[in-house]
Amino acid sequence: MFRNNRVAWFFVIPALSFLLLFKIWPIGVSFIESLTMTSFTGKKTFVGFENYTYLFKYDPVFWNSFWVTIVYSVIVNPLIVISSLLMALLLNGSHFFTRFFRTVFFLPTAISFAVVSVIWMIVLDPYYGLANSFLTLFGLKPQPFFSSTAQALWGLIMLNVWRSSGYWMMYFLAGLQNIPEALYEAAEIDGASTLQKTFRITLPLLTRTMSFVLVANTAFNFLSFAPVYIITKGGPIGSTNLLMYESYKSAFVNLDMGRASAITSILLAIILVFSFVELRLTRAKFDY
Amino acid sequence: MRRLLVLMILLTGVLLSATTLEVLWMGWPKDQVMQLINAFKEENPTIEVEIQLVPFGQLFQTIEVRLAAGDGTPDVFIVDGPNNASYAARGYLLALDDYYTDEEMNDWFKASIEEGSYNGKFYSVPYGTSSAGIFYNKAIFEEYGIPFPSESIDERLTWEEIAEIAKKLTKDTNNDGIPDVWGLVIEQIDRPYLLFPLMQSLGAQVLSDDGFVSQGYITSQEFVQGATFYWKLFNEWKVSPQGVSDSAIAREYFGTGKAAMMLGNEWNLRRLAQYPGVDYGLTPFPYFEGGVAVTPTGSWHVGINSKTKKLDAALKFTKFITGRDAVVTWHLLNGIAPARYDVYEALPEVFGNAMWQLFFNEMENTAVPRPVTPGYSQYELMLREAFNSIHYGADPKKTLEDAAIRIDRELRRYR
Numbered sequence: 001m002f003r004n005n006r007v008a009w010f011f012v013i014p015a016l017s018f019l020l021l022f023k024i025w026p027i028g029v030s031f032i033e034s035l036t037m038t039s040f041t042g043k044k045t046f047v048g049f050e051n052y053t054y055l056f057k058y059d060p061v062f063w064n065s066f067w068v069t070i071v072y073s074v075i076v077n078p079l080i081v082i083s084s085l086l087m088a089l090l091l092n093g094s095h096f097f098t099r100f101f102r103t104v105f106f107l108p109t110a111i112s113f114a115v116v117s118v119i120w121m122i123v124l125d126p127y128y129g130l131a132n133s134f135l136t137l138f139g140l141k142p143q144p145f146f147s148s149t150a151q152a153l154w155g156l157i158m159l160n161v162w163r164s165s166g167y168w169m170m171y172f173l174a175g176l177q178n179i180p181e182a183l184y185e186a187a188e189i190d191g192a193s194t195l196q197k198t199f200r201i202t203l204p205l206l207t208r209t210m211s212f213v214l215v216a217n218t219a220f221n222f223l224s225f226a227p228v229y230i231i232t233k234g235g236p237i238g239s240t241n242l243l244m245y246e247s248y249k250s251a252f253v254n255l256d257m258g259r260a261s262a263i264t265s266i267l268l269a270i271i272l273v274f275s276f277v278e279l280r281l282t283r284a285k286f287d288y
Numbered sequence: 289m290r291r292l293l294v295l296m297i298l299l300t301g302v303l304l305s306a307t308t309l310e311v312l313w314m315g316w317p318k319d320q321v322m323q324l325i326n327a328f329k330e331e332n333p334t335i336e337v338e339i340q341l342v343p344f345g346q347l348f349q350t351i352e353v354r355l356a357a358g359d360g361t362p363d364v365f366i367v368d369g370p371n372n373a374s375y376a377a378r379g380y381l382l383a384l385d386d387y388y389t390d391e392e393m394n395d396w397f398k399a400s401i402e403e404g405s406y407n408g409k410f411y412s413v414p415y416g417t418s419s420a421g422i423f424y425n426k427a428i429f430e431e432y433g434i435p436f437p438s439e440s441i442d443e444r445l446t447w448e449e450i451a452e453i454a455k456k457l458t459k460d461t462n463n464d465g466i467p468d469v470w471g472l473v474i475e476q477i478d479r480p481y482l483l484f485p486l487m488q489s490l491g492a493q494v495l496s497d498d499g500f501v502s503q504g505y506i507t508s509q510e511f512v513q514g515a516t517f518y519w520k521l522f523n524e525w526k527v528s529p530q531g532v533s534d535s536a537i538a539r540e541y542f543g544t545g546k547a548a549m550m551l552g553n554e555w556n557l558r559r560l561a562q563y564p565g566v567d568y569g570l571t572p573f574p575y576f577e578g579g580v581a582v583t584p585t586g587s588w589h590v591g592i593n594s595k596t597k598k599l600d601a602a603l604k605f606t607k608f609i610t611g612r613d614a615v616v617t618w619h620l621l622n623g624i625a626p627a628r629y630d631v632y633e634a635l636p637e638v639f640g641n642a643m644w645q646l647f648f649n650e651m652e653n654t655a656v657p658r659p660v661t662p663g664y665s666q667y668e669l670m671l672r673e674a675f676n677s678i679h680y681g682a683d684p685k686k687t688l689e690d691a692a693i694r695i696d697r698e699l700r701r702y703r
Contacts, residue, residue, distance in 0.1 A: 039701060061694065127466050127529055128546075136464045147531045147680065233533075234673070236680035252349060254666045254698055 027268065034261035051262040062263070064238050065246040068153065069222065069267075072242060073274070076157045077218050084165045084213070085206075088172030089198065102173070106166040113163065117230040120159045121146065146232055149239040156227050156240055164220075168213050175209030176202065204286075211282035215275045222271050243267050307601045308336040312354060312362035314588065315343035320621040327617070328608050335601045348665070355380045360595035363602045367412040369403040369586035369657070370664040373499065376406035377662035377702065382592040383409040387603055395612075399655040400627040403586045406660060412589035413610045414627035419554045419647040419655065420475075420482060420584050422450065422574065426567045428469060428548040432457060437571035439642060441649050444572040444581055447486065447517060450549070454527035457548035468546065471527035475538045475552035478675040480668050481658065482551065485582040487514035488656055489575040499661030500699045503692040506671065507685075514576075515675070515684040522679045530679060542566065554647045558623040570643045573650065585655035587624065625651075666698040 034051055036044045055062045087105055091098045108116065123130045124145040132142040146152045179202065187197050203210075225244040228234060234241035234249075243263055251260035313321060318341055325337050340362070342350045348371065354362060355375070367375060375381045388410065393401060400414035422437070422445075429436055434453055437445050454471025461468045476482050484494050492510035495502055505511065521528045532538050535552070542550040543563025550556070551573075560568065575581040590610055592602045608614055612630045619626055619635065625647065626632065632639045632648055639648065661667060674691035678684050 060690075121533075126531060132466070136466075142465055149680070233676070235676050236531075237677040237682050249669065253669045255352065256698070256701075 030261045031265050033257055034265050035258075037258045038256070047258070051258045052266075055259065055262055055266070061238070061241070062246065065241045065243045065263075066266075068239065068241055069243045069270075072153060072157065072224070073218065073221055076160050076221055077214070079157065079161050080164050080168060080217055080221075081210070081214055083161060084168035085172050085210075087165060087169045088176055089202070091169070092173060092176045102169070105169060108163045108165075109167040111163070113226040114230060116159060116163050117227040120155070120227075121231045124155060147236060149236050152232055152236060152240045156224070156232070159227055160221065160224065164217070168217060171209055171213050172206065175206045179205045207282055207284045211279060211284075214278045214282060218274050218278060219271050222267060222274075307334065307598050308338055309363050309598055309601045309605055310361040311337055311339040311605065312351060312365040313339050313341050314347055314366045315341045316622060320618075323621065324609060324614050324617060327614065328605060331608065332601075332604055335604065337605065351375075355593070358595060360593055360597050363593050363596040363598050364605055365591055365593065366415070367404075367589040367591040369400075369412075369589055370660075370668070372404055372412045372589060372591070373406045373660045374662045374664055375591060376409070376411040379594055380591075381411040382594040382596065382599075383411060384413065384592065385410050388413075395628050395630060397585075397627055397629070397651050397655065399585045399651065399657045400589075402660075403657040404589045412591040413606055415590050415610055415615070416587035416624040417585055417627040417651055417655075418587045418625055419650045420485075420552060420573055421554075421643075421646060421650070422472075422571045423542060423550045423552055423556060423560070423568050424571060425542065425545060425548050426569055428457060428545065432459075436569055439569055439571055439646065441572050441646055445574050446577045447489075447574045448577055450574045451517075451521070451525060451527070454521070454549065455525050458525075458527045467526075467529075470529050470541065470547045471525075472521065472549045472551065473528060473532060473538045473541045473547035474521075475535045475550060475556070477532045477538070478672050478679060480671045480675065481584050481586075482553075483514075483518060483675060484658065485573060485584055485656070486518060486576070487511040488582040489579040490514050491579060495659035495661055495667065499659060499663070500696075500703055502667065502671075502695045502699070505692075506674075506688050506695075507692050512685050512688060515678055515688060517576075518675070519678050519681075519684050523681050539563070542568075554625050554644075555623060557643055570646060572646060573654075581654045582656050583650040583654045584658075585651055586657045587627070661699065662702040663699040667695050670695045670698070 035046060035048060037047045037050065038044050091102045091105070093099075111119075124132075126132060126142065126144045126147045129145070131145065136142055144151060146155050183201050183205075184197060187201060192200065223244050224242055225248065228240055228242050228245040229248070232240040234245055244267065247260045247263040247267070250256045250263065321339065321341060325339055328337060329335070347366070348368070351365060355365075355378075367381070372381070393410075396414045397417060400417050401410065404410060404412040404414055424437060426436065434456060437450075437453070450472065456471070457469060458467050458471040459469045460466065474482065480494075487494060487510060490510040490513055492508050492514060493505050494511065495505050522530050529541065529547075532541065538547075538550060538552065539556065539559060541547040542552075543560060543566050545566065560566065573581070573583045590606050592599070592606055596602050610628075612628060612634065615626045615628055615631045616634050618624060619631060619638070632644075638644065658664070659667075670691050674687045677687050
């Protein structure tokens, strides 16, 4: 390492100061905000943890949001990671078609979440959407999609998987390309099958990439907002009322910054817990 | 050299003596708004107007942020009718009783004055208003042999009758399980603005007189009864499509012949022009059998900042922009329904037709403004979510009771 620690600090300070100023400081301000209550005349009073106790003890809407968010995360995160990993494994070649499909699968990332949401809203319209036209063409029953409490959340999940998989696939591809060919050749000489190669060489050596993808993806998905805001607005009957949307409503419609900040602080805590667990699970058990 | 200096000092003096009025306005098209601003500048050359146009989606947030700064600007700003109480209660608006004579007050619809008042004082000047009715597709009615509903205000149909017609006109012609023609589409499917008249027709009061309590009002028997009728439209009779999330989408249904009737606002008289294929008629806003006829109303107002340092200029601008000539020009540019009587008289070629006459009649006689409360935006959002849940099938009584608890908690902060 550096002989002189002070030099190391000079290299780190620019990035660190940005991080502190634009990330840590706002988090701190937001947390302080969550400890206050603002009367509608604009006066702020310090109320300690009252916002939190209200949320946890008396607010059924918050609990509904909480569980909807947890369920959403528990389903969408594995789905995205597994699908992007599979795509990366399949498309890790230099064939024309593999390269072509890599591009095709990556394309949804070029579309912003807002636009993706509008497109899906139109395609999955229960009465005149493309999806239902397709289903009825084959004699299947038209589905209510975003109009049904049972299917709306799944609609959001699928939207997210469709849009995000290509993006994370790229990270896995990069990780795959870092694995030295020599290892595979050595394994082949020892008579390993493709499956053994995947499970004994590829996956273990992807642990670092997996770690990054898992944590970044989880954090990002907890903050899902655009599809809810554009398509479902938390409905129907609260079945897609993710925490971020609930916080948005508190902040910008109800002008209740205290409750909004409390929700985002809780969200931050949840993300930290999940990230910690995921980092532990994907710890590289060997040095490479 | 010295002459140049004197000239510069004189110029600065002239510039400083001109007042600059800061106006925060709704994001209507700039070229339209500038026509009015330029007309004002012609009449008032010493008043510079700096106007900021903010799109609807960010307007209310911008107003909140700027008024919270408390520096007296913007001097004049646009006020959405139901927010009048909220701004007045927080002291953002200047009381205008001293600056308007009784004669001037007679220029506006009573409902508009009510909307612009709070606690007995007049705070924001009516700029526009609104009304609603049921538009119906003549071709669909003819195709299925249903007689046209009357266009006369004296022969208003009841909601029960409308429901019957809607049932007869919801058709699934190709048997794929999805209706190809819906009986009724509601332009703003879950907005309290359009749905209050149903409950009010049954005699319900939608909020306490002091504007702080919804428990007992939105949970009253009459209100639940109205909400149950609304629930049935989507879930029992299935005459109306669920999830129509935007008024443009509702208009698309009606304009392309996928809906026989549309419950919609007066602005459709202009906006349906983009669907030249639909030959439509207008029938008055329905009421419940045995109940009262009620129509929704209200729109934009203009308010003066209570801390403004340019009161004179602000008053001149406000009186100009809400005056007869400016509103006439504005209607021709933008189509907003005027809140002034004399504008209707000034444009007989526009307002003379039977549909505008119907709306005018409603605005004068059956219009009930939205409830006055400082917490209107919270009240409206939560009630709107409740209506949204109800139209997707949630039980009306339980949903309204849950909503009332949450609304009252929010409104409690305003006492």
